[in-house]
Every structure is written in C-alpha cells, then in structure tokens.
Amino acid sequence: MQQFDVAVIGAGAAGMMCAAVAAQRGRSVVLIDHASKLAEKIRISGGGRCNFTNKQVGPENFISANPHFCKSALAGYTPQDFLDLIRRHSIAWHEKHKGQLFCDQSSEDIIEMLRAECDQGGVHWRMPCEVKEVSRAEHAGASLFTVHTSVGSIHATHLVVATGGLAIPQLGATDFGLKLARQFGLKVIEPRPALVPLTFDQETWAPFGALAGVALQATVSTGPGKRAQQFFEDVLFTHRGLSGPGILQISSYWQPGETIALDLAPGQDLSAQLLQAKAGGKQQLGTFLSSLWPKRLAEQWLGDQSTLRLADAPDRVLKDLAQRIQAWSLVPSGTAGYKKAEVMRGGVDTKGLDQRSMQARSVPGLHFIGETVDVTGWLGGYNFQWAWASGVACGRSL
Ligand code: FDA
Numbered sequence: 001m002q003q004f005d006v007a008v009i010g011a012g013a014a015g016m017m018c019a020a021v022a023a024q025r026g027r028s029v030v031l032i033d034h035a036s037k038l039a040e041k042i043r044i045s046g047g048g049r050c051n052f053t054n055k056q057v058g059p060e061n062f063i064s065a066n067p068h069f070c071k072s073a074l075a076g077y078t079p080q081d082f083l084d085l086i087r088r089h090s091i092a093w094h095e096k097h098k099g100q101l102f103c104d105q106s107s108e109d110i111i112e113m114l115r116a117e118c119d120q121g122g123v124h125w126r127m128p129c130e131v132k133e134v135s136r137a138e139h140a141g142a143s144l145f146t147v148h149t150s151v152g153s154i155h156a157t158h159l160v161v162a163t164g165g166l167a168i169p170q171l172g173a174t175d176f177g178l179k180l181a182r183q184f185g186l187k188v189i190e191p192r193p194a195l196v197p198l199t200f201d202q203e204t205w206a207p208f209g210a211l212a213g214v215a216l217q218a219t220v221s222t223g224p225g226k227r228a229q230q231f232f233e234d235v236l237f238t239h240r241g242l243s244g245p246g247i248l249q250i251s252s253y254w255q256p257g258e259t260i261a262l263d264l265a266p267g268q269d270l271s272a273q274l275l276q277a278k279a280g281g282k283q284q285l286g287t288f289l290s291s292l293w294p295k296r297l298a299e300q301w302l303g304d305q306s307t308l309r310l311a312d313a314p315d316r317v318l319k320d321l322a323q324r325i326q327a328w329s330l331v332p333s334g335t336a337g338y339k340k341a342e343v344m345r346g347g348v349d350t351k352g353l354d355q356r357s358m359q360a361r362s363v364p365g366l367h368f369i370g371e372t373v374d375v376t377g378w379l380g381g382y383n384f385q386w387a388w389a390s391g392v393a394c395g396r397s398l
Helices: 013-024 040-048 071-076 079-088 108-121 176-183 245-251 270-280 285-290 295-307 315-326 382-397
Strands: 002-009 029-032 051-054 093-095 100-103 124-126 131-139 142-149 152-161 188-194 215-222 229-237 241-243 260-263 328-330 343-348 366-368
Touching: 002 013, 002 142, 013 029, 013 108, 013 152, 013 382, 029 152, 040 051, 040 108, 051 079, 051 382, 071 382, 079 108, 079 382, 131 176, 152 176, 176 188, 176 343, 215 245, 229 245, 241 245, 270 315, 285 295, 295 315, 315 328
Parallel strands: 002 029, 002 152, 029 124, 152 366
Antiparallel strands: 051 100, 093 100, 131 142, 142 152, 188 343, 215 229, 215 260, 229 241, 260 328
C-alpha cells in the first residue's frame, strides 16, 4: 500500500507548484500524471518562451461566475513572488507588450525549475500513470482518498485535482477534473473554449477569406450593459474568421448569438479625415485607405470603390464608409473549438470551494486548483499566475 499525506493529480503548472509547496512544508506528496512528457502546456506556451506572468495582475483580469473568488489566492502569491522564485533559479526573463513577462531562453527553464522545487521537497512521481477511479472512505475518524491507478492504489488524506482544462486535447487534456467534481457532488459551470479564434458562416466570410494573414490594430467589443467588454489589440484575418490577441481576448466574453463590434481605425475620426482629404482633391479612396491599412485589406474592403476619387465621392458615401470601418458589426457562428483554444472557460463552481485552501466545502480533503476551477484569465500571463497562486494557496493549507 502506498500512503501519502497528499496526492496531486496533474503535474502541470498548478499541480507542480502545489506539490512543491506542500512537500517543502514537510508533507509526503505524490504527483500523478498520465502524460509521458512533463508539462506540455508550459512547454508550448508563449511560443516556447512561456509568458509566465504579468506585471499587473488583479481580479479584473479574470472571468468567473464569482469574480471575488480569486482575490485571496492572487493576493497571497503575486507576480513579484514568482519573479523571486525564478531569480533564485537564475532564469533570465524580459518584459514584452502590456506587462507580459517571458523567459529569455525557453519555457523548459520554468518546467525544470518546478521539477527542481518538487525534488527539493522530496515529491514522489507517478508518471506516466493512468487514474482509473477515485474513492473516499472514512478511516479511523478521518477521511481517506484512494486513487486506483495503472501502477497500483494510492491512499492519501488530501486529494488535489490539478488536471487543467479541455483545451488542446491532442496534448492530453481531459475532463477528469470536471467528472471528479460531479462525482463528489460539486457543481460545474458549463465549460467552453476561451482565448480562441472566432469563426463565421461561409456567406458572411466569403468576401474576407482571401485576406488570411492580414493583421491590424483594432478595438474589439462585445456584450450588452454591465457585460460590455472591450480590448485594443491586434486582429488577424484567417480563412475561417478572425484571430489575433484582440479576438482571443474578446472570445472569452463572447456568448453564442451575440454580436462583436470592431473599430478598424481606432482612435481616429475617419469620417472627418475622409471629408478633409476630399477637400484636398485628387486622391483615390484606395490610396487614402492604404495609408492607414495594409493595402490588401484596403483594396478588398473597397472593391470597385477603390479607384473612386475622393473629390467625386458624395459625403454620404464617405460617412457610410467610415461608419462601416469604425463600427464593423458581425455575429460569429462559433469558435475554432478546443483544438485551437488556449484555455477552457467555466469549470468547477467556486461557490463550492474555500478561497484560501481551494478545498471543497462539502468534501473535506478534496481540493481543486488551476484551470479546472471556474477562474479564467486574460491572454498575457494571467492563466499561469492563477495556476501558481491557486497552487500555492492550496499547498500552504495542506
Ligand atoms: P495544465 O494543463 O498545465 O496541467 C494539467 C496536467 O494534468 C497535465 O500535465 C495533464 O497531462 C494532466 N492530466 C490531465 N488529465 C489527466 C488525467 N485524466 N489523469 C492524469 N493526469 C491528467 N497561459 C499563460 O498564462 N501564458 C502563456 O503564455 C500561455 N500560453 C499558452 C499557449 C497554448 C498553446 C495553450 C494551449 C495554453 C497557454 N496558456 C498560457 C494557458 C496555460 O497553459 C494554462 O492555463 C495552464 O497550463 C493551466 O495550468 P494547470 O496546471 O491548471 O493545467
């Protein structure tokens, strides 16, 4: 019989962090993962350089049915704390766009750091190891979890579920965490792909498919009233729809059937500029728009109007054009799905969890951390910061 204080299922970002913290506090910890290669999502993240956190992290950067839930864990383990850790491991890093922090060399540095932290605490590894079933029984006045695995049964006083979300099933993502939550009577907020490209039906997209590869800065918004959300970021045309950081961000807020609106000339008064240029004379519309946009986009957008001289264009036509560019309104038909999503939105309902220990209120000893939980970060290092912070909060409580 293998008996531990803590069994962590899922040796990804949150699971390794939690295991290391608990083990360094003197707990006996076993870390179980079905993959043969460690932490594949960290490896591929940030284009191979892992955008491991962001300089500015607050609850406003996260989506959850309960937006207050993440506050305690985020306050207890900050980006500065993670930077202190990577400095101790002499990992070089740099800041990019909007406070995003990346490794100079490779995301392997982060994986090796977490592995070393686990080893320092004496974490026991079971990997690759399939989990077949989990049960819980009262034993001498305390509850004990039994994890039935492909390498035998493991008993533990605390079970931490850190199996991540459903994004990128080709890398071994599973719904294990959601199933286990339901098995123990916890509620699950419906999961959906997030940070994902948006797609459009063939008819809507026919005029734009040829623009695949074109990128430009835009303001993207969605949602009515209090749910209104807006991002100013790059947008990328693809064969099936729109992608790029601005679209990935808004996709996490978009609800099926809702409109997204794009301002493709952000910060400008295009109508006034067009009317002013008209007064200036001979310039063609295509030439004018190409000074703001990639030429391919300007030509495709204008079609026959491309060679129209501004001087010959009625004011109404110019105002109309400006309106279509600055308030381009579209209804996506869907998303590119979990195969292309960076994360899953939704997950284990935080109402059933204690925000300091991530422990299920109704099942003492059972904890959920990381992406399995209904806390989804923006693009830009926020999802890893949640993984670290929730892992540490849980690890410290064990
Ligand atoms: P994570 O997915 O890291 O780990 C889960 C672990 O559980 C895996 O090791 C898996 O094998 C294991 N597992 C799953 N099911 C199991 C089962 N049934 N039995 C046993 N083990 C099981 N975020 C960010 O902040 N900055 C970034 O740069 C990026 N970049 C990025 C790129 C791409 C392409 C993707 C897909 C995602 C990102 N992310 C990101 C998101 C980030 O990778 C993600 O939010 C965290 O890895 C979540 O950490 P977890 O530990 O919760 O899950």
